[in-house]
Amino acid sequence: MGSISSSVIISDIDHKADKKSRRFRNIQLTIFLSGLSVFAQLYLFQPLLPTVAKDFKTSIGDSSWLVSSSTLGMALGLFFFAFQSDSFSRKKQMLFALLTSSCLTIASAWIESLPLLIAMGVVKGFVIAGVSAVALAYITEEVQASVIGLAISMYLNGNTIGGMSGRMIATVLDGEIGWRNTVMIIGLGSLILALIFWKYFPDSRFHQPQKIDFTLKVKQMRNFASDPYMLRLYFVAFLSMGTFVSIYNYLTFRLESPPFSMNHLFIAFIFLMYTLGVVGTTIVGRLSERMEQRRILQVCIVLMLIGVLLLLSQRLFIVMIGLALLTLSFFGAHTMASKMVALHAQEAKSTATSLYWLFYYFGSALLGSGSGYFLHATSWSYFILLLGIVVLISYFLSLRKMKII
Incomplete structure (x- = not known):
């Protein structure tokens, strides 16, 4: 047998x-x-x-x-x-x-x-x-x-x-x-x-469609959503993704206007910054094997904050440095936070990561549009300061002793 x-x-x-x-x-x-x-x-x-x-x-x-x-x-x-x-x-x-x-x-x-x-x-x-x-x-x-x-x-x-x-x-x-x-x-x-x-x-050769135990799924989601450690990471995903998308949503408006007045062909090349996402993911993946994961996440969030604040500048090269730093550090933070979620979940890892993605994309949708209304009502400077505060909140959420009620 x-x-x-x-x-x-x-x-x-x-x-x-x-x-x-x-x-x-x-x-x-x-x-x-x-x-x-x-x-x-x-x-x-x-x-x-x-x-x-x-x-x-x-x-x-x-x-x-x-x-x-x-x-x-x-x-x-x-x-x-x-x-x-x-x-x-x-x-x-x-x-x-x-x-x-x-x-x-x-x-x-x-x-x-x-x-x-x-x-x-x-x-x-x-x-x-x-x-x-x-x-x-x-x-x-x-x-x-x-x-x-x-x-x-x-x-x-x-x-x-x-x-x-x-x-x-x-x-x-x-x-x-x-x-x-x-x-x-x-x-x-x-x-x-x-x-x-x-x-x-x-x-597929190794997957057969099967019925799902809905009661078990709901119980698993409830457990993760009530875990302070996981909840902090979920909100870090919400806030960091919302900030990242907000910048890329409205930076085009900024660059098309004075003092930059950039042509659309030049603006297109700005999206090459996304290649830095691969770099950020790779760097964090290697560092996570040798350093404390929470520290890596905190460093990435601090670098995100610096990147966001550099976008206040009216000099194009400083804005590009800020955008590069933001992109690099965001993907690093996202990689680290998602890995911490997967590692903390002793079982039902797919459920834990599903909740992570849920917060991640809700942050993109809600903060991504909400910040646009704020920009329309105020100015680029206030918009950047708002996002700076959002990133700062995500930093405090990454602290181990921070409690969520």
Whole structure:
């Protein structure tokens, strides 16, 4: 009986994708393309906000909901899929998300009502969450343990490059052909990526759809939400992500205005700063093996604060240094906080990380738009000071002795 069990286990391992197999190469390619598509669409409207605000004759805060709606939908979708993902086929869920989201993006080019466009953003974000909710689970199930890290890095690189390239392409095309044509082109590009995914993404071999114990899930979420340690980290995610998105939402407005008056082609290259996110993640990943994790998180948050305050300057090179420091340290803080959440959860790690992502994207949506209304009512200086206070609060939350009631 024991020998039969052993042979089954060995057989299962042999069938998992290894580095030299065609199956692994297909997984790498398609998982990269899925990340590329998701994050290109998720933040598509971020560099388009000034143009859209003018087109709809609306305020900065109102237009920002085009970004916040997608991230709000993403948060709601991740919460939903935390309960339902294991009930569906991995490939069918991801394919549905990629095809539907790209069609919604294409349709957005013809919407004449801002409220309807925002509502569509919520639906698109909800659908897109179907990819993010299971991508990492699929990799750990289908790929040999020795190359899981390589496959995950491809997915995360797709996320980063998708977010960066989507913003850059949108900024350049917006200045040349207008925001509606820009949205249509990115939607068509995402549709092509979805079709490639459909053809080459391997079906799951090690996952069978199954029913979920909802009562157990709710109990697990309640336990994590009442844990002061986890709650502090969740609010750090909320505040830091909200700050980061707020800066990138409205910096374009700032740079297009005096004293900078920058051309859209130059503004597009600012989104290359996202490459520093990869650097920040890598540095923190290495330091976390040798230093206390809480200290690393606190250092990252302090560097975020310095980066934010440098954005008060009217000198472009100082603003760029501040943006670089903010981007580098934010991704470092995010990497460290998410790792601390996963490590602190002794069981039900997927539930713990689902709550983390829920706070993360709610921060993007709520603080990302709320700060826009504040900017519209005051000035850039007060806006930056507000975000500085937000980052300072997240620093105090990272202190071990800080209590949350």
